[in-house]
Amino acid sequence: MSLRPRQSTGVSSPANQRKKAPKDSTTPRAIRNNRVPSYLKPGAAVEISSDESGFRGSWFPGRVVTAPSSDKDFVKCQVEYTTLFFDKELKKPLKEVVHTAQLRPPAPSLSESEKKRDFAVGEKVDAYYNDGWWEGEVMKVLGDGKFSVYFRTSREQIEFHRDQLRYQREWVNGAWKPPLEETEEEESEDDKVDDTEEEEDLLSQVDPETARAIAKQMFSSGTIVEVSSEEEGFKGSWFVAKVIERIGEDNYLVEYRDLREENGVEPLKEEADFLHMRPLPPPSEDYTDFAVGDKVDAFYNDGWWVGDVIESLQDGRVGIFFRQSREKMRFGRLGLRLHKDWVNGTWQLALKRGEKRPKVLQRVSVSCDRNVRPKKEISKQVLSIGTPVEVSSEEEGFEDSWFAAKLVEYRGLDKCLVEYDKLKAEDAKEPLREEVKVIQIRPQPVERIMVNSFEKLDKVDAFYNDGWWVGVIVKILAKSNYLVNFEKTGEVLKFNHFQLRLHQEWIDGKWITSSKSQKV
Known part of the structure; x- marks a missing residue:
C-alpha cells in the first residue's frame, strides 16, 4: 500500500508505461465471444485494479470512457477515475488505458445479514484508504467498531472503523465469489435438487423436431425475438434481438437491440441456434401483483434475468434472488414480468418455488399469429406491457417534452394506454392514465453519465x-x-x-x- 495519494506524473500514464497485461489476468469470456458485458460499456461504473508497484491489491472507483478494443492479445479500454486526479487542484480526473481484466463492477455493499455481525480475526477484507479499496486481513478486534487490518503487500497494520471495511470478494465469470450472505435466501440442498429437476423436466418436454419446424415458420428475417445464452455469467438471461437471416437448418444470425460490438456503437450480431431463441412473451393484460415464490424475469443489464421473488415491500419494490449468481436485488414492479417458458410452440407459466407440475400438463396455447406481429408494428414488438417508457405530447405548449410512464395496454394497431409516473389525475391522487398514439412512446433513454461539464450549444x-x-x-x-x-x-x-x-x-x-x- 502506498501512503501517498495516487496521481499522474504528467509525463505518461502508468498504463502507457506497462508493456503487457498483468500476468494473472485473462480476458473476460464475454469479450472473447464479442459480447461486451454491461459493466464495460461507456459510462458504466467500475472498480479498477493496478499492476503498478505500491498499488497492487487496490481497487479504485471510476467509469468506462471508451468501449473495449482488441489489439492482438491485449483487450483494453479507457477509464476515468472518480477519486484520482491529474492535477493538484483535483479538477481533472485521471484517465488511463487499462486491460479489461483490471476492471470489475463496483463491489456490493454489506448485505443485511452481514451488517448484523462483526468482522472476525483472520477474515479477508477491503479497507477504504487513500481514495481506494485495499485488500487486507483483520488482525485484531479493538472494540467500539474498530479493527486492526494488516496489508501484506506493504507490510503495514492500520486501524479502521467498520464503516471503512467490506468483505473481500472476487468477480469470477459474472458473479461475486463468495456471494453475499443472506440467511433467509441461502440455498439448501433441496433447492439445488429442485433446480436440477425443474431444468430436466423442462428439457424433457421439448421436442427438437417440433421446435425446429416452429422456428422455421416463425423466425423469418425481421422478426423480433429473445435469445438466451449458456455462456458463463449470462446463463438465465434473455436478450431482445432481431432475426437477420437463417443460417443452415438450425442457426440464425441475430442483431441485438441493447448489446453492442466492441466499438460500443454498432449493435452486436451473433449466431444463435433455434433452441436458444423464442418469440417475445405475450404481454400481461392486467397489473401484476408479484408474490413471494413467484418466478419472474427482471430487466437488468440490458436483458431479462430469471429470478425468484423473496420479498414484497410496501413501497412497491420487489426483492429478487438470482440463483445463478447468488445475488439479491430490489426492483420496481415495472421492471419485472412473470417468467414463462416457450415449449413446443406454447407459452407455459412457470411454477412457484417448491411446486410440482402435474404429469398431465395444462398448457395455455398461444397461436403463432399472436407472436408474429406485422412488421410495421415495431414499437409493439420492442415494448412489452409494463415497460417503462417516455411519452411525448401533441398538445400545444407541450411540444418537445417527454414524461416518464409505463405501458399499460395496446388498443388496436396504433394506440396504447399509458400511466404517468409523476402526472396525476383530476383527483390529484391517482396517477394520470391517457390514451396516446404508439408513435408517441419510446423506451426510457439509456442513462449517460456526464462527469465533465456540458458545453455551450449542447x-x-x-x-x-x-x-x-x-x-x-x-x-x-x-x-x-x-x-x-x-x-x-x-x-x-x-x-x-x-x-x-x-x-x-x-x-x-x-x-x-x-x-x-x-x-x-
Missing part, C-alpha cells in the same frame, strides 16, 4: 415541471449552472448540472446522441 433535456424538455445550452454559469434556451416557447431558464441530460433520439430501435445545435 442539445440537452432539462427536467422541469415533472418532465424532460428539449433545449440548448446558451451560457455556462458558475457552480455547474447553465442557461438553457427552449426554442418552442422562446424561454431561457437556469438549470443545475444534475437537472440536465444529453439529448438522445430513438431512431430505428437505436439511441442516437444529438450533435451540437447549430442555432440558438
Whole structure:
C-alpha cells in the first residue's frame, strides 16, 4: 500500500508505461465471444485494479470512457477515475488505458445479514484508504467498531472503523465469489435438487423436431425475438434481438437491440441456434401483483434475468434472488414480468418455488399469429406491457417534452394506454392514465453519465415541471449552472448540472446522441 495519494506524473500514464497485461489476468469470456458485458460499456461504473508497484491489491472507483478494443492479445479500454486526479487542484480526473481484466463492477455493499455481525480475526477484507479499496486481513478486534487490518503487500497494520471495511470478494465469470450472505435466501440442498429437476423436466418436454419446424415458420428475417445464452455469467438471461437471416437448418444470425460490438456503437450480431431463441412473451393484460415464490424475469443489464421473488415491500419494490449468481436485488414492479417458458410452440407459466407440475400438463396455447406481429408494428414488438417508457405530447405548449410512464395496454394497431409516473389525475391522487398514439412512446433513454461539464450549444433535456424538455445550452454559469434556451416557447431558464441530460433520439430501435445545435 502506498501512503501517498495516487496521481499522474504528467509525463505518461502508468498504463502507457506497462508493456503487457498483468500476468494473472485473462480476458473476460464475454469479450472473447464479442459480447461486451454491461459493466464495460461507456459510462458504466467500475472498480479498477493496478499492476503498478505500491498499488497492487487496490481497487479504485471510476467509469468506462471508451468501449473495449482488441489489439492482438491485449483487450483494453479507457477509464476515468472518480477519486484520482491529474492535477493538484483535483479538477481533472485521471484517465488511463487499462486491460479489461483490471476492471470489475463496483463491489456490493454489506448485505443485511452481514451488517448484523462483526468482522472476525483472520477474515479477508477491503479497507477504504487513500481514495481506494485495499485488500487486507483483520488482525485484531479493538472494540467500539474498530479493527486492526494488516496489508501484506506493504507490510503495514492500520486501524479502521467498520464503516471503512467490506468483505473481500472476487468477480469470477459474472458473479461475486463468495456471494453475499443472506440467511433467509441461502440455498439448501433441496433447492439445488429442485433446480436440477425443474431444468430436466423442462428439457424433457421439448421436442427438437417440433421446435425446429416452429422456428422455421416463425423466425423469418425481421422478426423480433429473445435469445438466451449458456455462456458463463449470462446463463438465465434473455436478450431482445432481431432475426437477420437463417443460417443452415438450425442457426440464425441475430442483431441485438441493447448489446453492442466492441466499438460500443454498432449493435452486436451473433449466431444463435433455434433452441436458444423464442418469440417475445405475450404481454400481461392486467397489473401484476408479484408474490413471494413467484418466478419472474427482471430487466437488468440490458436483458431479462430469471429470478425468484423473496420479498414484497410496501413501497412497491420487489426483492429478487438470482440463483445463478447468488445475488439479491430490489426492483420496481415495472421492471419485472412473470417468467414463462416457450415449449413446443406454447407459452407455459412457470411454477412457484417448491411446486410440482402435474404429469398431465395444462398448457395455455398461444397461436403463432399472436407472436408474429406485422412488421410495421415495431414499437409493439420492442415494448412489452409494463415497460417503462417516455411519452411525448401533441398538445400545444407541450411540444418537445417527454414524461416518464409505463405501458399499460395496446388498443388496436396504433394506440396504447399509458400511466404517468409523476402526472396525476383530476383527483390529484391517482396517477394520470391517457390514451396516446404508439408513435408517441419510446423506451426510457439509456442513462449517460456526464462527469465533465456540458458545453455551450449542447442539445440537452432539462427536467422541469415533472418532465424532460428539449433545449440548448446558451451560457455556462458558475457552480455547474447553465442557461438553457427552449426554442418552442422562446424561454431561457437556469438549470443545475444534475437537472440536465444529453439529448438522445430513438431512431430505428437505436439511441442516437444529438450533435451540437447549430442555432440558438
